[in-house]
Amino acid sequence: MDIGVYRPGELSEADRAAWTAMQSKAHLHGSPELANPFLSPEFTLAVGRHRRGVRIAVVRQDGEPVAFFPHQRSAAGVGRAVGLGVSDAQGLVHRPGFTWDARALLRACSLSVWEFDHLVEGQGPFQARATGSFASPVMDVDQGYDTYLSDLRARSPKFTRTTLAKDRKLGRDAGEVRYVHDERDPAALRTLMGWKSAQYRRTGRSDRFAHEWISQLAQHLFHTRSEPFAGILSVLYAGGKPVAAHFGLRTQRVLACWFPAYDPAFSKYSPGLILHLRMAEAAAAGGIAYLDLGRGQKEYKDSLKTRELSVSEGWVTRRHPVALGHRVRRAPVRALRNTVVARPELFERADSLLKQVGKIRSVADITTKK
Template sequence: MDIRVYRPGELTAADRAAWTALQSDAPLHGAPELANPFLSPEFALAVGRCRRGVRIAVVREGGEGVAYFPFQRTAAGVGRAIGLGVSDAQGVVHRPGFTWDAGELLRACGLAVFEYDHLVAGQRPFEEGASGTFPSPVIDLDQGFAAYLSGLRARSPKFTRTTLAKERRLGRDAGEVRYVHDERDPAALRTLMAWKSAQYRRTGRSDRFAQEWITRLVAQLFHTRSAPFAGLLSVLYAGDRPVAAHFGPRTGQVLACWFPAYDPAFAKYSPGLVLHLRMAEGAAADGIGQLDLGRGQKEYKDSLKTRDIQVSEGWVTRRHPVAVGHRARRAPVRALRNAVVTRPELFEPADRLLKRIGKIRSKQAK
């Protein structure tokens, strides 16, 4: 393989165009998972502006780019999926039929180990190092919103009826319900981030927006606009007041559900659920075929989804002491977290404890 590694700013316009074309054509070749916006050049370049160590490996055949592999690396040769911790799709974007030798690719990239937690399906050379595979719910919209809503009524009649009734009640109590699919007001984005930070604190979770690089990344993506890619802010209003919002990246085929939040003052109306239904309607009208709800077990995802796709986590390594040390440090943490998340008898008490801690943190913040 002819493999060359570039810094984000060194990637040529021709390579960006070729990468985008591979993504756009992927669903036609039976690899829709490669169309995810987290696998796009725009996402990689945005992370590169906010994080050190971002690199992009380009594999060429006959001078033509046939595969693109974005990653982050340390000076010691530890590699991570780009945006690890916030990226919901990871892997190599490649032409149909292309395969690679994982060891050769890592060697060319100067990596002893490559860690991932949302590896998309079809990445067989990397899947050999997977420590677990997990469901990631999606909403299929390729048949249009009316077909999706009809299917939702059949699968979850009470959920659908209740959610639509709450939307009507919200309109009666708080003013006409209005949905903006592509809101360009930066103030609305700041409101969303404030809601999300408060939600993290209430539930005892780590506040992602307390990490400066994530805040910068969201701002970068909000202002990123190209033909196939955009950072999309969607807002649900009651009267003139925003009551729920979501920000996530989109390509022509997929909208990734990334940062949803709502105003707790309107919680009884389930504005987050109303927002997701409006997002599905807006996405279908925009020609988007899928909402990717992201890995993680949530009741609202189970209600909204049409099916699950699979993502994997794990490591791919070369024989190297750095790889042995990194895996020895990370494996127990991963195993413990997954044991808690996947077992209700462990997750429920842990979740209650985090929420108690969150209440204390919220009181202290006031």
């Protein structure tokens, strides 16, 4: 077995094709999680254009690629999942039956540690070092939208009835409701990013789009289109005006939900929920098997999901002082965050505090603009 490590620009077209082929056939080999867009070569190469240290380890047997391990590496040898913080699926993309030694892989990549927070299932050598696992809800539409909606009605009749009624009321009050599954107008993406930034600030969260590289990455992926991968901007219009939007990534079988937001002026109509149902309908018509809503406890995810995947977080380490130092620094922060999220009484207090901070921010923003 031979392991070569490449910069994004050094990856050959043949290797990219082999990587994509592994993803496209993953569901046939019992590993559908490997088809996630965040595990695609396009996502890794896009991050590589906006972040330093992106590398791809290519594992070969008899000269043929059998696995791809995308990662980011610091000068000190600290490794992270590609796009850690914005990536909702991480791991090694491989042929069926392939096994590996995690520490040997790190050694070949000159890494003392590799950190992940959305490791997909089926990554045994990495999962052995996981410190926790978390639910990632999905909406299954492989049997068609009508089947999904019928199941949703059976599971949550009141929720389904109310959401569909709000869809009709939105049309009566605001004008014709129109849905565009793959909107190509960059202005619509800017509108979505503006809504999302305002939501982050309003709720006291860190504004991801305030980080230039994340903003540039989203715009880059918006313009990335091929048969096996594309950035998809979906927009819900009412009376010709955008009221909700979502930007995500798709492969041939998976639509990864990423950045949803809506105009707060239309909040009483629950436009985000209406949008997700329209997305599910269009995705099913386009041959998508499921929408991955991503890790995180949200009421809307619980209402829309059909089942849950599992993603893990943790570290794979070698015996190295850099690895020890990294864990000592990162572990307490991660443990505190997970404790707060897992305990409703703590989460509610923390969420309330963040919203108070958000109100202070909003007042400060208004004052600054004046």
